[in-house]
Amino acid sequence: xxxxxxxxxxxxxxxxxxxxxxxxxxxxxxxxxxxxxxxxxxxxxxxxxxxxxxxxxxxxxxxxxxxxxxxxxxxxxxxxxxxxxxxxxxxxxxxxxxxxxxxxxxxxxxxxxxxxxxxxxxxxxxxxxxxxxxxxxxxxxxxxxxxxxxxxxxxxxxxxxxxxxxxxxxxxxxxxxxxxxxxxxxxxxxxxxxxxxxxxxxxxxxxxxxxxxxxxxxxxxxxxxxxxxxxxxxxxxxxxxxxxxxxxxxxxxxxxx
Amino acid sequence: xxxxxxxxxxxxxxxxxxxxxxxxxxxxxxxxxxxxxxxxxxxxxxxxxxxxxxxxxxxxxxxxxxxxxxxxxxxxxxxxxxxxxxxxxxxxxxxxxxxxxxxxxxxxxxxxxxxxxxxxxxxxxxxxxxxxxxxxxxxxxxxxxxxxxxxxxxxxxxxxxxxxxxxxxxxxxxxxxxxxxxxxxxxxxxxxxxxxxxxxxxxxxxxxxxxxxxxxxxxxxxxxxxxxxxxxxxxxxxxxxxxx
Numbered sequence: 001x002x003x004x005x006x007x008x009x010x011x012x013x014x015x016x017x018x019x020x021x022x023x024x025x026x027x028x029x030x031x032x033x034x035x036x037x038x039x040x041x042x043x044x045x046x047x048x049x050x051x052x053x054x055x056x057x058x059x060x061x062x063x064x065x066x067x068x069x070x071x072x073x074x075x076x077x078x079x080x081x082x083x084x085x086x087x088x089x090x091x092x093x094x095x096x097x098x099x100x101x102x103x104x105x106x107x108x109x110x111x112x113x114x115x116x117x118x119x120x121x122x123x124x125x126x127x128x129x130x131x132x133x134x135x136x137x138x139x140x141x142x143x144x145x146x147x148x149x150x151x152x153x154x155x156x157x158x159x160x161x162x163x164x165x166x167x168x169x170x171x172x173x174x175x176x177x178x179x180x181x182x183x184x185x186x187x188x189x190x191x192x193x194x195x196x197x198x199x200x201x202x203x204x205x206x207x208x209x210x211x212x213x214x215x216x217x218x219x220x221x222x223x224x225x226x227x228x229x230x231x232x233x234x235x236x237x238x239x240x241x242x243x244x245x246x247x248x249x250x251x252x253x254x255x256x257x
Numbered sequence: 258x259x260x261x262x263x264x265x266x267x268x269x270x271x272x273x274x275x276x277x278x279x280x281x282x283x284x285x286x287x288x289x290x291x292x293x294x295x296x297x298x299x300x301x302x303x304x305x306x307x308x309x310x311x312x313x314x315x316x317x318x319x320x321x322x323x324x325x326x327x328x329x330x331x332x333x334x335x336x337x338x339x340x341x342x343x344x345x346x347x348x349x350x351x352x353x354x355x356x357x358x359x360x361x362x363x364x365x366x367x368x369x370x371x372x373x374x375x376x377x378x379x380x381x382x383x384x385x386x387x388x389x390x391x392x393x394x395x396x397x398x399x400x401x402x403x404x405x406x407x408x409x410x411x412x413x414x415x416x417x418x419x420x421x422x423x424x425x426x427x428x429x430x431x432x433x434x435x436x437x438x439x440x441x442x443x444x445x446x447x448x449x450x451x452x453x454x455x456x457x458x459x460x461x462x463x464x465x466x467x468x469x470x471x472x473x474x475x476x477x478x479x480x481x482x483x484x485x486x487x488x489x490x491x492x493x494x495x496x497x498x499x500x501x
Contacts (some may be wrong), residue, residue, distance in 0.1 A: 187281075242493065248493055248497060252493065254460065
């Protein structure tokens, strides 16, 4: 793990109407690490992801990704810099085949029109044999080989998760942000997802995982960032959390009258 | 406290219930009791399956294995409209009032299947919830968050339930309003209703409940007198402790 920062968030805030979702949030993610972003319901974790990936615009604050200031950039511009994010429910190109979904994973993903992605798939299909070989390996690795020509819309929830990881692996992003990848996932697939995250790390990608399955976080992440009420209240190793009073208060609630 | 609790009759019994939304189960093998005139709190971190458990008990989602008994009669997988006749009321977290109807109309809707005594019941609930009594002609949508939570509870009480399930009644309320709401919940138990409440604020709910169950990732991990759980280090471990 290097000490270079891949993502620097500084004084980030976002209000929706009168509600402050993110409140002066500051954190640094080191390149090559797997970081769990945790915290109780409503802590602002998903809002931070939306701000970092350009899906929402902050009220104030800075986000630097790989040294580039990304506030004000569109999601597709940010993804082209090498950041991929997922959503709580997998999103895929419904009408493309499984293999074409992985193919377009190689090009820029977010907010691209279906027409453009279709032509991108056609263009990418003509690429050289080495790519085809890699693609075949990916399909096999994520057990999508038998359903490679099925339309993505018909896949099960678990298959959609695997497709998502195949697309990420094809795109080779510098930073991957996963929003609750374990939601509605059975234990076997859960193991597979943990493995996929470790593989991303091995391939050089930095991974941020928002998840409330804490045993999974403990097993998968190098360190954790804990949020509560829109701010970061702790960052460090998972096994240090137990002794952090602010973290315990955030999880168990305050009983002051 | 726990002696009086254990002497009270069980009004809701959940036995080894497994349920979910069609894929892998969200809650597994969950067992719990709710007793007459007492508050039972279900606590646990995000994603523990607390709200799902209430939905399974109240017939909103299907129980795939296990049993639910209300007043010693099996009610497993009865649809919600039949469960209200078995004296079980469920107050969901959202969409629990009709915003375009007045408070009085909301209560009348709550008593829709009641053959007689609707007006008397509204009067009685007005005594229990003085805040609502003053606002009977107001539209529910114009109420404050705290009042709306109380209206949702009062609606559930229109059919004289013996058991009431509350899903995060204090969500979004300020600490002062939360206290007021808990006071109301205690007043309702004083009328003999057994209450099962799911809340995010673990410490606060354990302080008001007599018995607590700690759920983690769909399973029941620990239960005991709420006061004891409140100071139990093991509870903290279940939230943020080392798992391996």
